[in-house]
Amino acid sequence: MQSALHIGRRGGEVTQLQNLLNKKLTPTPRIKEDGVFGPNTDKLLKKFQAANNLGIDGIAGPKTWAALKDVTKPSPKLAALAVVPASAPWVSFARNEVNQKEIKGSKNNPRIIAYHATTTLRANNDETAWCSSFVNWCLKQAGTKGTDSAAAISWLKWGKATSAQSGAIIVIYNSKAANSGLTVSGNHVGFLIQETATHFVILGGNQSDQVKISSEPKRVWNVKGYRWPSLLT
16 A cells, blocks of 8 residues: 655655656656655645545545556546647637636636626526536637527537537536536536546536536446537637
């Protein structure tokens, strides 16, 4: 079993941790693999934990080690580099919104309110499920009409069916996610970046209350459809 590592630790296990972080978070090393758990290793570890929905504590415990060694799960950071066709310009707008997030408390992120403004619901707070609003907003920026609906399921009647290609709008479903902060219905919509045998890699809004790339496991999420504009305007 791997040791729980944190800032100040030294040795071979720290070197292994640094090596795995470099492989998971970027195509080229961003940190010196010197076996010293310093501020740079701490920063990179926390970035990995945030990207993989782990507790952001800067401690490489059992769950963090398992995620680092999981070769079947694509890294959200690496997935961001996946080639998306030029025919999907909305993805560029979506990428520019990464890290937009909800504001805790009574205040609201005005950017999320702008996403909502592209739907008929026009919600005025950033806690109303906003994955569909985000997709509508991105398409509008790219000059393409969306569904105008805040419901993720609305995308299954939009455009035309397509394959699991990068840039497609993907609708997935998880009954256990219903009435969660992510979705009320259990449906979620976003832009497919990459699909593997075990995961959907999706760039979307309202993913951990922010715009980000997430790797969603197929063992709990079922795909309902992939959609593409039937006519670009």
